[in-house]
Amino acid sequence: MAGNLTVAILGATGAVGTQMLQCLDEQEIPVGKLKLLASARSAGKTVAFRGGEVVIEEARPEAFEGCDIVLGAAGDDIARELLPEAARRGATVVDNSHAFRMDPEVPLVIPEINAQDISWNNGIIANPNCATIIGLVPTWPLHQLAGVTRMIVSTYQAASGAGVPGMEALRAEIGALGRGEGLPAPSAFAAQLASNLIPQIGGEAFEGYTSEEMKLQNEGRKIMHLPDLRVSCTCVRVPVMRSHSESITLEFERAVGLDEVRAALAAAPGVRVVDDLAAENAHDRFPMPIDTSDQDLIWVGRIRRDLSNPDEARGVSFWCCGDQIRKGAATNAVQIAKLLCA
Known part of the structure; x- marks a missing residue:
């Protein structure tokens, strides 16, 4: 065209x-x-x-x-x-x-x-799916580096994932709390979202996992052409207006150095590394939804070893955030x- x-x-x-x-x-x-x-x-x-x-x-x-x-x-x-x-x-x-x-x-x-x-x-x-995009954009360059075999993911999904009704519902709840009024009945979500977390997105789909949680495995396998990719995912709705966050642990086919991981992420299209716990300003230490809204990059930080992996050199954990409505x-x-x- x-x-x-x-x-x-x-x-x-x-x-x-x-x-x-x-x-x-x-x-x-x-x-x-x-x-x-x-x-x-x-x-x-x-x-x-x-x-x-x-x-x-x-x-x-x-x-x-x-x-x-x-x-x-x-x-x-x-x-x-x-x-x-x-x-x-x-x-x-x-x-x-x-x-x-x-x-x-x-x-x-x-x-x-x-x-x-x-x-x-x-x-x-x-x-x-939005959470799939936000999680896989930084996972892909690491798969190319060392071969991903397993993902353990927790998502922290903003109200924007439920569209305009979700954002309007959160605004109404925040406003009611600020004015000291009674909260409106839940509409876009199963329960009050303001000052709360809801650990279910979608209906039950497979052995206690919800439809939203299964998307990361099923869609990830198709997109990355990895039919045997193993994924365990927990999806949580959080009282954030816009931009999803994810905590991701990867297991690789081979040992990989953290310097290699950081270099691969820094060079990856669509990724920005923000990873300096010693930075004076919190906005320079790690990705946060407030910083990643209304832009298209997936920000990645908190890059570290997975200490629970018997072979630590084959496991890496990181945190990422991205705008659900835009790149998601x-x-x-x-x-x-x-x-x-x-």
């Missing part, structure tokens, strides 16, 4: 869809015509883009006529219903929902890891679109 493209965003009014619009501009995608598709209640509203106004259309199959690229930012049901229609009409779809991720006929892509998989798409390319969703999708343009 090249030249001025007709690009559509399905789910254009949500948190990810709105961010995709900004990323199209940042990534300099050659958009000749932009179509913003949403529910009937949003149809007719206008959105600013590159000095003009774009009218939101109702999402229907015929709306995809003439589209070159369609970015999906809708839920699973809508994605399954409408995005195959876009592909049938000749568009290449990059979808952020879970609907097609584990379909063997659909590539699941993080550009820093497996951009080459784009070449075998049949009209649909899947964007991975919208930016990754638009990066894929940019590769299609190239």
Whole structure:
């Protein structure tokens, strides 16, 4: 694809869809015509883009006529219903929902890891889960260095993972607590999130693990072409507005030095190393969600040996943070679109 493209965003009014619009501009995608598709209640509203106004259309199959690229930012049901229609009409779809991720006929892509998989798409390319992207971007260069065989991961996922309703719910709870008022009934989450942690994201999927926890293993195996990768993951919702954090322990095929690890991470695309516990300013010591929001790099720090590994030289632990709405969703999708343009 090249030249001025007709690009559509399905789910254009949500948190990810709105961010995709900004990323199209940042990534300099050659958009000749932009179509913003949403529910009937949003149809007719206008959105600013590159000095003009774009009218939101109702999402229907015929709306995809003439589209070159369609970015999906809708839920699973809508994605399954409408995005195959876009592909049938000749568009290449990059979808952020879970609907097609584990379909063997659909590539699941993080550009820093497996951009080459784009070449075998049949009209649909899947964007991975946000926690998968944030965890695998720094894991991949270490796999290339020493061969990852096992991951133990705990995620600390922001309210933004539940979209606009999640962020609005957290804001309302924080506001109520600040005013000394009674808290609103939980809406976006199973329980109060402000001043709390919720150690379940998704329903139970396999032997006590939730659907969100299994995504890191299943999607990681597909993206890194490692069918035997072993992953144990615990996903926790935390009272942070935006940017997910993850504690990751890796086990390798061979011994690896910490200097090698730091050098590999420092040279990796999409990664920034922030790892100096002696720094005077906490913002220079380690990654934090407050610093990693509204940008696209995965920040990595707290790099150290896994003391629990019988062979310490084959185990490394680190902490990473990344913006869930940007690199964890919208930016990754638009990066894929940019590769299609190239």
